[in-house]
Each structure stands twice: as structure tokens, then as C-alpha cells.
Amino acid sequence: MTDFDGYQDQLQSDAQFLCSDHRLDTELLDRLVLQLNRIYPQILSDKEAHRFRTLSVPTKVRLAELLKHLHGRGEDACHEFYRALHIHAEEVYSYLPTRVKRREMADTKPTNNVAVHQERSGLNQRGPTFFLSCFCFVVGIAILYYYGEAETLRCTGGFLHCSAERLSKNARCVLTSYVEVGMQK
Template identity: 75%
Template sequence: MTDRDFYLEQLQRDAQFLCSDLRMDTELVDTLVLQLNRIYPQILSDKEARRFRNLSVPTKVRLADLLKHLYGKGEDTCHEFYRGLHIHAEDVYSSLPSRVRQKEISDPKWTNSVVIHPERFVLNDRGPMFFLSCFSLVAGIAILYYYGDGETLRRTGPFLHCSAARLASKGAKEVLITYAEVGKQRK
């Protein structure tokens, strides 16, 4: 493939993708036809532009006819089509099979295309179950403290001692053991 035939080959490879892509809707096809007609009237005449903008013909059929027409006009015409597609539909242009293949060739290991998203707020590495269990424990103690009567709090002493023994934090152990001992003294 010579440099001269690059866009012709690219259009031939991308034609099926373009015709099947849902992002190539009526509005985008009309925009591309208008650009090729108004900016480059030698590519699409007014009569040809009206034919490719005819709304009575389904968009996929019009797009397929437009691509055949552009392919028949030559390399420069195909280049201008790709330029218009790049301007008006960057997402479609970047997902073309020929563009994806060029990225693979230029970067076979895809080292530049890998995006690393670091976690911004990592509080701990224990996971969500650790958080839920700690939250449940604190919520349970708060409910017992605020809504429990004196008799209920006396029964929670052994539970609080066991809970304190299993916690890793020294401060949490001391608070729970002190709370349990104060409850025993009230008996």
C-alpha cells in the first residue's frame, strides 16, 4: 500500500463499520454531506448533496451510497471525508477499525493507551465488610446506650467484654471495658 492509496484502503476497511455503527445517525450524515458540499463543492455537487440528504431514503442506505461515491472519487475525497468525521464525530473517528489498527501498530504493547486510575481516598485496605462490621458494632452500642433501660445495660456487660477482647485497637478495648465495668458498678 502506497501513501497515495492510504485513505482509499482505510475507507474500504471502515465502510462496513461506519454503515453498522448506530452513532452514524441522520444528523451526522447530513452534517458530513453539507461540509463536503459547501467547503469542497468539487467533491459533492449540489445535486449529489441533495441525493445524499434525501430523508425518504434510510440513513444506512444513503451512507453506503455516499461511501461508494467518495471511494470512486479518489484519495483526496476520502481524506476530506475522514477529516470531516474527525471534526464532527471524534468518538466515531477514534473507534474506526483502521484507527484502532494504527494504534496497535504504533504501540504494540499498548503501553501508552493504558490509563491508570489511582484510588483517591483509601482509608484502609480491609474492604467493605470490615467497615460494615465496625459500623454495626458502633450502631448497636449506641442503640443500647440511648434506648436501653438500666436492666438492659447490665445484661450487655459480658457482650462488651467479648467484643473488646476481639478488637485490635487498644483505645477501643479500653473504652468498651470501662463502659462494661461502669455498668457492673451500677448493679
């Protein structure tokens, strides 16, 4: 699927971009560290979070150490970092090299949209005009049934017989029997 099998590989590939991106400032790094510490203390303990939030160390150094630490913690830690980055800095997350590469691969991949649309609309193969004509036909029958008198049916009998020719066998039988009953009245 991609060159990157897991989040650890992605983090290793994205580390240089993350460390050089000017949008990842001290405030954003603090939010990421706090989320990892508060929501997932098994990933980032209080002591480790304090170390990565120390303002005496430059942001780029703290970020590089955090990324190295998360990479050492395993797949789940890297995954949670990406989730936190997506939540707090979507503009950075969407321009990560691995995300851009995935989008490019998805764009160049031949799509089977036609097959997907056919599966989704299996009942709608005849198109909207077919269903509109069926709706109009049913409305016409309903009007004839509720408001039609014997005189009306005698006048429209031939028309209804001709209209029934294009219908299915069951619909044709119903329509012609309705016409015949109406004409007998």
C-alpha cells in the same frame, strides 16, 4: 505509544480504508462535509464544501479529494474530520485501521490494574466484611446506649469487655468506660 504521532498520519493510514468502505456513502459524506463547513468554516469554506458535495462526481473520488484536502490543511483539520466521523458514523470510526491497532496495542500492553485499584481503594484494604462488622458493632453500641438499662448492662458487661479486646486502644477505652459507667448505675 503508537506508530501514528498525529491525526495527519492517522488520516493518511486510514484513507484507503475510508475510500473502500461501502458504509461511507453519499449521504454520510455530505453530512461530514456540512459539519466541517458549518462548524469549522476555516477548515472547509463554502466553495470547497460545494465542490465536495457535487453529485456529478462519484462519492469515492470526492472522498479521496476531501481526505487529501484535509491532510493538506493540517493537524486540526484532520482532528475535526475524525470528530465528525465519530459523531456521524461511529460504526465506521470504530473499525478504522488505526483505531483497531490502538485497541490491539492496549489489549496486549501489560496492565497495572492491581495498582490502580489499590490507589483507588486505599481506605478499603481490609475488605467489605471489616466494614460490615464495624457497622454492626456501632449499631450494637447504639442499641445498648439508647435502649439499654442498667440491668441490661450488668448482664452484658463481661461480653462487652471481651469484645473490646480486638478494638483499637481508643475504641477499647470508650467501650470499657461506657460499660463501667453503666454498671455503676
